Amino acid sequence: MTERATLGASHFVGSALRTVTFVIAEAVRSADPTRIVLVFSLIVLSGCSRPSHVTVGSKVFTESVLLGEIATQLGTASNVSVIYRRQLGGTRILWDALLKAEIDVYPEYTGTLTNEIFAGKGLQGETAIRQALAERGIEMTHSLGFNDTYALGMREETARKLNIKTISDLRSHPDLRLGFSSEFLDRGDGYPSLRDAYRLNLPHVTGLDHDLAYRALVSGSIDVTDLYSTDAEIAENHLRVLQDDLHHFPDYQAIFLYRSDLRHRAPQMIAALARLEGRINESAMIAMNADAKIHKVPEARIASDFLSRKLGVSAISDFQGFWSRLASRTWEHLQLVSVSLLAAILIAIPLGIIAAAYPRMGQIILGGVAAIYTIPSLALLVFMIPILGIGWEPAVVALFLYSLLPIARNTYTGLHGIPSPVRESAAALGLPRLAQLVLVELPLASPAILAGIQTSAVLNVGTATLGALIGAGGYGQPILTGIRLDSHPMILEGAIPAAVLALVVQGGFELAGRVAVPKGLRMRSRENTN
């Protein structure tokens, strides 16, 4: 019994080896698909080296992006190697990233620390805050010089008509439509506690992006929104800031949080941040916000102007020209798409093969990858953050997961569609199972498999633009900035290259099809189309 099993096993190993060497020899002879794989691998390898730097992060709104830019430029001018990962997300994402050392520095507000990050701990005063931060290996600068508190605002005209001056006055107007930024709706110091403090009972409350809220307010689709007191739009759009008559909102002094380990890693960075303490007053911040949002001055230029004016620092900020900016984003985008796609090809084709060979397991596999596919991309990206943090890795993993379905599904369909007489002819020749698969079934299924890869690649080019939301860069970066600054040219700077890249990828696969799909199969498809 054992002897026979051993014989069977050694026979299997022998035939498997023979198949593998035969397949390699064939591939070298004809070369086409291998070459494609090689090109992909080169792209992957070249994207994998990442040296260590001080990383500055910022939240998704303009003021945070500007402060991050200022810190970055001042750090660079102080001979620190600084990487800036702008507009990464909301408070939770930035705070978690700081704790996990994915970023080293980001601008924050004292009110957010006491009421949101350390909510419920009842921290009073700067010493208590510093103590709580120190326990987590975090330190903070002194105030940068301005208080950017939360406020509620309305159109001046509506407020005058309804005679609303304070937040308490809202109580008598239950038909007002309130539109709040998602973060304000959820956070401890935001709407929930405001509603309780003022005993507001207003039925029409919706959530929307902070930058879109202004447009909604001006266009009249909402009546009340949350503001930051240094927002440039307040004056620009003739808005009335409602008086916080019950003194609900705490102080939101702007500060920088940084990791304590910078003390030995990059003490110059801490010194640079200290130079900003007390140097930015409220009107200076409003002016900078207005330059960015209303006058569309590039943030890097606003920051360098500020540094040279206030600190006499000539910051070496590299204002990238359009083409070099486009080139670096294209490179980032290609890395996202190609690495995730290559990984998906390596995993999904075997999954499709297993699904075709074992019907019951096939149901589970195809059901599983289809279920992943139905998760909204934004949600999937956010799910990735606790596991993989922010940046390149979670974006690649999310794109990889999305790519599985089209490839696995098409591999399965392609193999399943091979007529059984053809399959049986291959078996009857006396080819071992693996050789039947590699020499006959996969080549016959190759048009379907390639079409699946093509679908995944084109979808990935589009989906990868969302990667910018979690700091992965790419074409999504200008789109995100464009939405924040309400700048259509900026949005197009990301959207057009993304569309062009999708077309190029589509065309590239059409060409690859001519090389990788065996000639005998292409003829058949020509016959069918005629």
Add this chain to the structure above:
Amino acid sequence: MIELRGISKTYDSAFALKGLDLRFESRRTTVLIGPSGCGKSTLLRLLAGLIHPDRGDIQFDGERLTPENLIPLRRRMGYVIQEGGLFAHLTARGNIILMARFLRWPPDRIRSRLEELSRLTRLPLPMLDRYPVELSGGQRQRVSLMRGLMLDPQVLLLDEPLGALDPMVRHDLQTDLKQIFGELKKTVVLVTHDIAEAGFLGDQIVLLREGKIVQCGALIDLVDHPAEEFVVKFINAQRGSLEILGRNANG
């Protein structure tokens, strides 16, 4: 010699074959015939090891067909089916020599074997550079036959090889097949539903009905000494084509 002992096979609880005993003599052509669903194709597929019997065993020259020795035994058999079952991604040549290349035959040996087969099946060598879609039905069947014969197997299994061809092409191929079988002296098992084809090609005819053997013998035995009423009915149903065959043979 191939020997089948007590072979049973069921599909979805319906019997396809019921306790079959059968012997295929070496170097002779045996034709399996019978109405649709009689089990003739099932029998051929069992011989090729594409399906396995529920009971009983199959022996090739005294060697039992088992999952372990299936692959070496298959390399001693050629298998040709209706429509050819050619691999569309390979040229005719690629189809024919796939197995020989997998077994690392030297190129000289492959070339000389191709020349032999080209002569035997009367398919010119330049034709072999074409892909299956570029070939006619008859040409595809000749390629399929070449593929089945490439390794010079002892046994040739053919499942309705001419079933999908138009009558003229079919007639030509029948004549060629008879000559090839006569020349090669292989153990041939051929499935057909056409009694004229069976009589023309077969040394021995096995008439099957509902998974059982009704009668074994030469066509003349079946005509002159039918084992039961069904044999007469089955032959009479196709008498027209038999008479044409008779005329051709006489004329």
